[in-house]
Structure formats: C-alpha cells, structure tokens
Amino acid sequence: MSARVDQSPSGAGASRAPKIDRSRLPEPGPATPFSFPAIQKTTLPNGLRVWSVCHPQVPVIAFDLLVRRGASADPPGKEGLAALTADMLDEGSGDRSAIEMHEALARLGAQFDTDIGSDFASVSVTVLTRFAGRALALIADVVARPALRDDDFARVRQLRLHRLTQLRDMPAVVADRVFLKLLYGAHPYGHSPIGTETALASMTVDDVRAFHGVAIRPSVATLIAVGDCDHAAVVRLAAEAFGDWRDASADAVTTDGHLPAAAALNVIPRPKAPQSELRIGHVAVPRDTPDYHALVVANTILGGQFVSRINLNLREDKGFTYGARTAFEFRRLPGPFVLQVSVQTTATARAIEESIAEIAGIRGPRPVTAEELALGIAALTRGYARSFETAEQIARAVMQLALFDLPDDYFAQFVPAVSRVTAEDVSRVMTRHVDPARLTTLVVGDLDEVAPGLGALGLGEPVILSADPF
Amino acid sequence: MRLSFAKHTLANGLDVLLHEDRTCPIVAVNLWYHVGSKNESPGHTGFAHLFEHLMFEGSEHHDRGYFKPLQGAGATLNGSTNADRTNYWEVIPSNALELALWMESDRMGYLLPALTQAKFSNQRDVVLNERRQNYENRPYGLAPMALLSALFPPDHPYHWTTIGEVADLHAVQLDEVQAFFRRYYHPANASLAIAGDVDAGEALSLARAYFEEIEPGDPVDAVEASAALTTDVRIFFEDRVEVPRLYLAWLTPAMFADGDADLDLGTDLLANGKTSRLYRRLVFDERIATDVSAAQNSREIAGYTQITATAAPGHDLGELERAILEEVARLADEGPTDDEIERGRVQAESQFVFRLQTVGGFGGKSDQLNAYNVFLGDPAYFERDLARYHDVTKSSLQQAIARYLTTPHVTLSIVPRGRVALAAPDSQRAVVS
Numbered sequence: 001m002s003a004r005v006d007q008s009p010s011g012a013g014a015s016r017a018p019k020i021d022r023s024r025l026p027e028p029g030p031a032t033p034f035s036f037p038a039i040q041k042t043t044l045p046n047g048l049r050v051w052s053v054c055h056p057q058v059p060v061i062a063f064d065l066l067v068r069r070g071a072s073a074d075p076p077g078k079e080g081l082a083a084l085t086a087d088m089l090d091e092g093s094g095d096r097s098a099i100e101m102h103e104a105l106a107r108l109g110a111q112f113d114t115d116i117g118s119d120f121a122s123v124s125v126t127v128l129t130r131f132a133g134r135a136l137a138l139i140a141d142v143v144a145r146p147a148l149r150d151d152d153f154a155r156v157r158q159l160r161l162h163r164l165t166q167l168r169d170m171p172a173v174v175a176d177r178v179f180l181k182l183l184y185g186a187h188p189y190g191h192s193p194i195g196t197e198t199a200l201a202s203m204t205v206d207d208v209r210a211f212h213g214v215a216i217r218p219s220v221a222t223l224i225a226v227g228d229c230d231h232a233a234v235v236r237l238a239a240e241a242f243g244d245w246r247d248a249s250a251d252a253v254t255t256d257g258h259l260p261a262a263a264a265l266n267v268i269p270r271p272k273a274p275q276s277e278l279r280i281g282h283v284a285v286p287r288d289t290p291d292y293h294a295l296v297v298a299n300t301i302l303g304g305q306f307v308s309r310i311n312l313n314l315r316e317d318k319g320f321t322y323g324a325r326t327a328f329e330f331r332r333l334p335g336p337f338v339l340q341v342s343v344q345t346t347a348t349a350r351a352i353e354e355s356i357a358e359i360a361g362i363r364g365p366r367p368v369t370a371e372e373l374a375l376g377i378a379a380l381t382r383g384y385a386r387s388f389e390t391a392e393q394i395a396r397a398v399m400q401l402a403l404f405d406l407p408d409d410y411f412a413q414f415v416p417a418v419s420r421v422t423a424e425d426v427s428r429v430m431t432r433h434v435d436p437a438r439l440t441t442l443v444v445g446d447l448d449e450v451a452p453g454l455g456a457l458g459l460g461e462p463v464i465l466s467a468d469p470f
Numbered sequence: 471m472r473l474s475f476a477k478h479t480l481a482n483g484l485d486v487l488l489h490e491d492r493t494c495p496i497v498a499v500n501l502w503y504h505v506g507s508k509n510e511s512p513g514h515t516g517f518a519h520l521f522e523h524l525m526f527e528g529s530e531h532h533d534r535g536y537f538k539p540l541q542g543a544g545a546t547l548n549g550s551t552n553a554d555r556t557n558y559w560e561v562i563p564s565n566a567l568e569l570a571l572w573m574e575s576d577r578m579g580y581l582l583p584a585l586t587q588a589k590f591s592n593q594r595d596v597v598l599n600e601r602r603q604n605y606e607n608r609p610y611g612l613a614p615m616a617l618l619s620a621l622f623p624p625d626h627p628y629h630w631t632t633i634g635e636v637a638d639l640h641a642v643q644l645d646e647v648q649a650f651f652r653r654y655y656h657p658a659n660a661s662l663a664i665a666g667d668v669d670a671g672e673a674l675s676l677a678r679a680y681f682e683e684i685e686p687g688d689p690v691d692a693v694e695a696s697a698a699l700t701t702d703v704r705i706f707f708e709d710r711v712e713v714p715r716l717y718l719a720w721l722t723p724a725m726f727a728d729g730d731a732d733l734d735l736g737t738d739l740l741a742n743g744k745t746s747r748l749y750r751r752l753v754f755d756e757r758i759a760t761d762v763s764a765a766q767n768s769r770e771i772a773g774y775t776q777i778t779a780t781a782a783p784g785h786d787l788g789e790l791e792r793a794i795l796e797e798v799a800r801l802a803d804e805g806p807t808d809d810e811i812e813r814g815r816v817q818a819e820s821q822f823v824f825r826l827q828t829v830g831g832f833g834g835k836s837d838q839l840n841a842y843n844v845f846l847g848d849p850a851y852f853e854r855d856l857a858r859y860h861d862v863t864k865s866s867l868q869q870a871i872a873r874y875l876t877t878p879h880v881t882l883s884i885v886p887r888g889r890v891a892l893a894a895p896d897s898q899r900a901v902v903s
Contacts, residue, residue: 343599382543
C-alpha cells in the first residue's frame with residue numbers, strides 16, 4: 001500500500017453507513033492459523049549451542065547470548081558476584097578500553113543490554129542486518145574475552161555500592177529484597193542479584209576473573225539469533241567469533257538450600273509513607289512442575305491480568321491502589337509465589353486481609369467459575385501469537401527454551417495445554433502449591449499508622465525489620 | 471525505508487489511517503484524542519489523565535468494564551495521557567478487529583450515559599494512589615513538579631504535571647467530567663489508526679460503520695502560550711533520599727521545530743551512554759557522579775532540555791554543575807567531532823528501523839502514524855522525520871547548543887533531609903507536593 005490521501009467531503013453529501021447493532025458485542029471470527037518459528041540448531045565443537053530463527057520482515061537481527069549461570073551461582077559470602085561479573089563484561093576487551101568498546105557498539109547503532117536473574121545471565125544486541133557480523137564479533141569479545149581490569153573493577157564496584165545506597169530509598173526495591181531474604185534465607189535464591197554491601201565490599205577483581213572462568217563458558221551458553229538471517233551464515237559467523245572460546249572445568253552448582261521459617265507478619269518502618277508496599281507469598285514450585293500450565297491459568301485469574309480477582313477487588317472495587325498482581329516466579333529450583341501491591345497507608349490492614357482471602361478463596365471456598373476459566377484461558381491463548389511479532393520477542397521466547405530445557409514444540413503445545421486446564425485443575429494445583437497458613441506478609445510503610453490495624457489481622461505480632469538488615 | 475499508509479477523513483471529521491502488515495495475525499487499533507494536560511487550567515489540573523481512567527469503566531452499550539471482552543478475545547490494551555495528547559490502543563488477534571472498533575466507538579460516542587458518581591469516585595482514588603506510588607512515595611519523584619513550575623509561568627499549560635495537583639483532584643466534580651468529554655472526546659478531535667494483518671479496504675469499511683454515526687463536536691482551538699526565562703532560577707528541596715541529584719533545564723524549541731533534532735542528537739552525545747561526554751567525564755574519569763542523563767523533551771508548543779546527574783557520595787551538586795556547564799560550553803564553542811555526528815546518524819537510522827518492528831502499543835507503527843497525523847497533519851512524515859536527523863551537521867548542532875543551552879535556565883537540587891549544604895550554591899528553597 002502506498003501513501004495516498006483521500007479526503008472525504010466533510011458534512012453535506014457524505015453517505016452515512018447504516019447504524020450498527022450495539023445490542024451485543026461482535027463475536028470474533030475463526031482464528032487465523034499461526035505457525036511458530038522453527039528453530040535451527042547447531043552445537044560448536046567447544047559446546048556453544050547456536051540457535052537461529054528466520055524472521056526477515058524488517059532488516060534487523062537480534063542476538064541473545066544466554067549463560068545458564070546467574071545470581072544463584074554466587075558463592076556464599078560473595079552475593080552480587082555474578083551480577084558484578086556480568087556488569088564487567090562490556091568494560092573492554094584485549095587492547096580495547098571500556099569506552100572504545102562502547103564506541104564500537106555505537107558505530108553499529110546497536111541496542112546493547114546485559115541482564116541477570118537467579119538462573120541466568122545474558123547479553124542482548126540488536127542491530128541492522130548489515131552489521132550482524134561485526135555485532136557478533138563484539139558480543140564474543142564481551143562475553144568470552146572481557147579485559148576485567150583492576151581499575152575498571154574498582155569503578156564498577158563503587159557504582160554498584162552507590163546503587164545499593166540509592167535503593168534503600170525505594171520502597172518497592174526494599175520490599176523485594178527483604179521479602180526474598182525472609183522466604184529463602186541463605187538459599188541461593190535468598191538475595192537479589194545486586195547482592196549486599198558487605199559482600200560487594202569484600203570482593204576483588206580476582207573473584208570476578210575466577211567467576212568468569214568457571215561460570216561463563218561455552219558449554220552452559222546458547223547463542224540465539226533471530227531476524228533477517230540464515231542459519232548457515234549465523235553458524236559460520238559464530239564459529240569465527242566464538243571458536244577460540246575454551247570450555248573450563250565444570251563449576252559446582254549449589255542446588256540444595258535450607259528454607260527458613262519466616263514470621264507471618266513483618267514490617268519495615270517507613271515513617272510518614274503515603275503508601276504501604278506489600279508482599280505476600282511463600283516459596284512455591286520450580287519451572288519443570290507438571291502443573292505449570294494449570295498454575296499459569298490459576299494465576300491469570302487470581303492476579304495475572306487487569307480483570308483478575310485481586311486487581312478488581314483492591315483497585316476497581318476499593319480504590320486502594322493503582323494496581324495489584326500475583327505471580328509464580330518460575331525458576332529452575334522452586335521459585336516464589338508472590339502478591340505485590342502498593343496501597344494507601346490507611347488501607348493497609350484491609351488490603352492484607354482481602355489479599356489473603358482471595359488467595360485462600362481460589363483454592364476451593366470460591367472456586368473459579370466457568371466464565372472466569374474461559375476468560376483466563378482465552379486471554380492466554382488467543383493473544384499468544386502477539387508474543388512472536390518482533391525479532392527481540394522471539395529471541396526472548398527461545399531463550400526460555402534454552403534456560404529451562406523445554407522441547408522445540410513447546411510453543412506449538414502451549415495453546416492446547418492451556419486449553420485443557422479445568423476448574424478442578426485450578427483448585428487442585430492451588431491447593432497443592434499455595435498454602436494460606438504458610439504465607440509471609442511484609443509491609444514497608446508507616447508503622448505508627450498501620451500497627452493498630454495489623455494487630456487485628458490475627459497474624460500474630462508483627463516482626464519489625466530494618467530496611468537494610470543483610 | 472518508509473511507513474506506508476492510507477488516510478481517509480470521515481464525514482464527521484475523524485481521521486482514519488490504515489497500514490497493512492500481514493506478518494503476524496494481529497491488528498493494532500490506536501486512537502488519539504488531541505487533548506492532554508495542556509488543555510487544563512490552573513486549579514483544574516490532573517483532569518485529562520483522570521478522564522483517561524474513566525474511559526476504561528464502561529460505556530452505554532457495554533457497561534461492564536472495558537477490559538473483560540477484549541482480554542477474552544486475546545487483546546492487550548492500554549492508554550496514556552501526556553501534556554499534549556491522550557492515546558488508547560488495543561492489539562488484538564486479527565479475527566477480533568470488529569470487537570475492538572465496537573468498544574472504542576462505543577466509548578467515543580456513548581460514554582456519558584454510563585458514567586456514574588461511583589465510578590468517578592473510585593477512579594479518583596485510584597489516581598490519587600497512582601500519584602502516591604509514582605511521585606510522592608518515590609525518591610526524587612516530585613522533581614517534575616518543581617522543574618516544570620520553574621520553567622513555565624503559572625498560566626502556561628506546561629506549568630503543571632499531567633498527574634495534577636492533589637487539591638485539584640479532590641475538588642473536581644462529575645459535571646466537569648461531562649463537559650470535558652463533550653468538548654474534547656469527539657471524532658473531529660481524534661485520529662484512528664488501524665495497522666496489521668487486515669485488508670485496508672475492509673478495515674476502512676468497519677471504521678466507517680462504527681464511527682461515522684458519531685456526531686462531530688466543535689473544533690478544538692490550538693492552545694497557544696509562550697514562555698521565556700530571563701534570569702537563572704536556582705531552587706532546591708529536601709527529600710527522603712540518600713544522595714543528592716542535580717537537574718538543569720532550559721527552554722528549547724517545540725517538537726519538530728528548527729533545532730529540535732539538533733538538540734536531540736546533542737543531548738545524546740552529551741549524556742546518553744558510556745561514550746557520551748558527560749558520562750566519560752563525571753562518571754568514568756572524575757567519578758563525581760554515579761549517573762548522568764540528558765534529553766530534549768519535545769512537546770507541541772515548547773520544548774525543554776534537561777540534564778540530570780546524581781552525585782557520588784562525598785561530592786556536592788555545585789561540583790557537578792560546574793563540570794556539566796563546562797562541557798555544555800565546550801560543545802557550544804567547539805561543536806561535535808566527525809565521529810560523534812557519524813555515530814548519531816547511524817543510531818538514528820537504527821532506531822527508526824527498530825520502530826518499524828511492531829504494529830501496536832506505545833511507539834508502534836499505529837502510534838507513530840497517529841503522532842505524525844495529530845501533531846503535523848501529515849502521517850507521511852516518517853521519512854522526513856528521519857531526514858531531520860540525517861541533516862544535522864557539526865555546525866547546526868553546535869549552533870543549537872550555543873543558542874539554547876547557554877541561556878538562563880533552571881537549576882534544581884534535590885538533597886537528603888538535613889543536608890542543604892549539598893545543593894548547588896545560591897539556591898532558594900522550593901515548596902513541592
């Protein structure tokens with residue numbers, strides 16, 4: 001279609017369309033078939049997996065280099081090491097300084113990001129197709145051959161220490177960090193990736209070099225390329241860029257971890273805060289649970305969409321908040337189930353009461369209705385194709401397969417698997433994996449204002465914590 | 471590189487923009503109303519945004535919430551309000567285009583019969599909580615209030631923030647809501663873009679069927695206002711923060727005006743990313759700041775350029791201010807390097823191509839077509855917009871910096887409570903809420 005302008009005559013003479021029927025909503029027609037992207041796979045001799053997806057609509061290519069080591073691989077006492085290492089990757093390589101590295105990326109117009117979670121670290125670069133080869137060479141320099149210089153380390157560590165100082169002022173971040181600690185204690189998931197001041201202060205550049213050597217290696221890495229490319233070319237470019245990357249001996253991955261018993265109710269005082277930041281939840285299930293699809297449906301209905309029970313109750317009915325949601329954070333080991341909401345201070349106790357009642361209700365006392373189930377399933381399945389529109393979206397989706405060892409037909413199976421979930425499944429999996437008696441509640445808010453209401457909740461005396469106890 | 475489209479104006483004045491992209495079985499419906507907080511007046515602020523919330527609460531023929539039928543059809547949807555415009559969008563499977571048009575047209579044509587005092591009170595509470603969450607209970611969250619009120623005079627429509635003043639939100643009455651709807655939410659003040667997996671002819675027929683019956687309202691006059699800073703304004707306030715942060719702001723040209731693209735690239739090379747001049751000096755070399763950023767905030771009737779930097783512990787905002795102003799002056803005197811201009815161009819080209827990847831949502835192709843149509847009356851502006859960046863030269867960029875960023879400006883310091891000495895020197899206490 002080319003640009004053209006068709007100015008209809010305004011007003012007189014223009015024919016009006018017949019009035020349409022507003023007595024009922026139009027029914028969607030049959031769904032347009034959608035085929036999920038085919039993934040082509042090759043493994044290089046050093047163990048690096050190279051996966052590509054052809055998605056040539058726009059002359060853009062998105063690369064993700066995923067390493068299956070994240071903050072949970074931080075050695076005890078070195079919380080924050082994985083994230084610090086990831087942060088050091090783009091600080092130069094070989095003779096190239098940190099600034100020169102970024103000048104090189106900027107000359108490609110590249111969009112560059114690093115990301116870190118409990119189970120992974122990743123480097124993402126999106127460029128115009130004509131820069132694909134140069135971008136891949138830079139990614140290899142960043143991931144496999146970072147300079148890890150002492151002076152850069154000192155600067156980057158100092159910036160992260162400053163960042164930790166600033167985070168103390170952010171109630172949502174304080175809540176997230178302390179809540180993880182309450183749920184997981186010393187378990188590998190018990191700290192957020194940025195780590196702690198004490199641990200960061202104790203680290204040296206040698207820690208980073210050692211961690212890079214054992215954790216960031218080709219046999220735990222996957223290079224994903226999506227866009228205007230063909231697989232053979234990607235493999236050839238990857239072999240040139242990453243061929244010298246030697247695999248190190250395997251690191252020891254901590255998989256066990258004792259979970260503490262947290263108090264039911266905890267408060268971090270934030271005097272005069274206009275809102276209370278709430279977290280309610282407990283440790284739940286790993287990503288590989290056979291109940292995954294039923295839990296996704298259950299969460300959608302409970303707190304995973306605008307029309308969820310929690311949001312309709314706390315926002316649309318009560319007006320307590322700008323928004324409330326729940327999530328199962330799926331990871332390789334059991335991740336948390338968490339409800340998160342920021343409510344006006346005066347509504348704190350009632351919001352907790354309503355939240356716990358909603359969580360308890362969906363397990364059986366107030367089972368999902370046929371209408372809720374149909375809506376939840378429809379919301380998850382009918383719009384599924386839109387997660388595969390851009391090269392970056394597809395690369396992110398494929399990264400999940402690599403991270404969690406999901407099968408190639410995972411995307412094709414998602415819609416049928418979700419569609420099979422029944423109301424009984426929802427009650428069953430929520431009963432199995434969520435227990436109101438085990439919920440831990442954390443409030444970051446004005447203690448003087450909220451204390452009287454909290455006392456009446458029947459959750460016991462609140463434990464008063466400091467914003468930065470760890 | 472182009473963003474193709476067809477434009478039709480319906481008999482009631484509604485612009486309809488159509489763009490086909492059959493690669494993914496989804497369609498974006500994107501509807502702009504040319505109204506924002508600039509159409510408010512002192513004492514009545516926050517209204518355009520509060521109204522946006524009410525648009526999701528149901529209309530005459532579907533008075534049961536806006537989200538449910540659309541999410542049930544697999545849609546994702548949202549809306550947003552800024553100073554200049556309000557937009558609403560759905561991204562839906564292509565089989566549900568008609569549903570989205572039904573819903574959007576019903577709230578354009580038939581909102582008021584369904585609008586009750588109860589909904590209004592509930593959404594006012596939600597907005598007050600949005601304000602608490604995103605501004606009042608957030609470190610440095612009140613900076614926009616202080617900056618805008620110092621940059622623009624009290625009767626200028628950019629003097630207040632889009633979220634509005636708390637007292638105004640409490641004072642607003644339902645009858646004002648109704649009057650606001652009648653004045654601004656009608657076809658002649660709106661632009662509808664439909665982009666994605668759809669036949670353009672069919673989409674136009676559907677748009678006509680659903681929207682052409684809605685009566686046009688009176689044309690909305692452009693808001694006109696001017697602002698000038700004749701002397702420097704130096705202000706500070708104390709906040710619940712651990713480290714002080716400095717904000718510098720200058721009045722600059724409006725969106726798409728001469729100098730706008732130069733300042734956009736100029737602020738990039740000053741403070742965006744590790745290669746930028748201010749990052750290198752303040753964060754990398756001297757280590758007196760932990761972060762620095764800059765942006766040319768282009769708006770419809772005026773722009774402002776803002777530079778923001780957070781002090782590293784042990785350093786005060788006066789030190790940051792001196793270093794920043796030195797670098798701005800150096801850019802104004804010497805201009806950028808060839809390499810900086812070349813990087814700026816390739817980055818602009820890349821960003822424009824990246825923007826073509828998605829049909830919907832904030833910033834997708836449907837949103838871009840509406841932006842060009844609403845602000846310029848020219849949805850074909852995509853290529854010329856990119857050309858603006860290609861046309862920036864060393865000398866034009868240098869001139870823009872010299873002309874606009876070496877003039878009187880606002881210096882705002884936000885300091886930890888009890889640490890007033892960390893503010894930039896000679897600052898007056900500002901009252902913000």
